[in-house]
Amino acid sequence: MGVIHQGILGGFRNKTGSVVGAFWRSLNVMKGLPKKSSKPPTDAQKEVRDKFGLVTNFLSWISPLVEVGFKGLSGVRTAMNAAVAYHIENALTGVWPALNIDYTKVMFSKGKLALPSNITIATTVDAQIDFSWANLSNDGKYQDATDKATIMVYNPVKQEFVVLQQIVARSAMSYDLAVPANFSGDTVHCYISFNSVKTKGLVSESYYAGALEVQ
Numbered sequence: 001m002g003v004i005h006q007g008i009l010g011g012f013r014n015k016t017g018s019v020v021g022a023f024w025r026s027l028n029v030m031k032g033l034p035k036k037s038s039k040p041p042t043d044a045q046k047e048v049r050d051k052f053g054l055v056t057n058f059l060s061w062i063s064p065l066v067e068v069g070f071k072g073l074s075g076v077r078t079a080m081n082a083a084v085a086y087h088i089e090n091a092l093t094g095v096w097p098a099l100n101i102d103y104t105k106v107m108f109s110k111g112k113l114a115l116p117s118n119i120t121i122a123t124t125v126d127a128q129i130d131f132s133w134a135n136l137s138n139d140g141k142y143q144d145a146t147d148k149a150t151i152m153v154y155n156p157v158k159q160e161f162v163v164l165q166q167i168v169a170r171s172a173m174s175y176d177l178a179v180p181a182n183f184s185g186d187t188v189h190c191y192i193s194f195n196s197v198k199t200k201g202l203v204s205e206s207y208y209a210g211a212l213e214v215q
Helices: 043-060 063-069 079-090
Strands: 012-016 019-024 027-032 092-095 098-101 120-122 128-132 148-155 160-169 174-178 187-195 207-213
Touching (some): 043 063, 043 092, 063 160, 128 187, 148 174
Antiparallel strands (some): 012 019, 148 160, 148 187, 187 207
16 A cells, blocks of 8 residues: 655655555656556567667676766666666667677766877787876866776677776876786777766766777
8 A cells, every 4th residue: 555645745655556656866756557468569669678688788787887977967867777878879780680789889977077188098918908198188177187087898709897997097197907818819899987086976978999909
């Protein structure tokens, strides 16, 4: 039985008849109970489900990054829901049912903090990826030498991520990332973003730095 906590105009919790009430992200919400259908799903419904499943499975492995990076854009949605919506709209390639993630469009962060210029990647040592960037602009509202870099590498062959959150300051202008030895010979996709130390919640967009074969 649902209980109305603030009189007839207030929100309520739990099931009442054919609806369910809840308090979600500062909102009182009410939704109908799902109805079972004996009809088989249409191709359009299957396509929507497959897109959703492909994206949510991929993003679930980097949910800590998404929760920070998409928090400012989520509004009444969760950060993960905002990220899923972005990727379904922008980061899928192929024609259903042959769908894939477009790794060049993957983003784990979206915000107003400025990215540095001249972001590059290289591999000069076995099982290591060297990230570098310039720090040419003066400190200001949307960038500071103390901003911390977050780095992500994805290996689609192994289906594994290497993630280091807020690992080095913008002023360092480089970071040498060690990856698992069994990555050698595999092509990996590399990303970087920055988080403000001085302003809580201020993040940059994540940047796709490119793909390379690990030595």
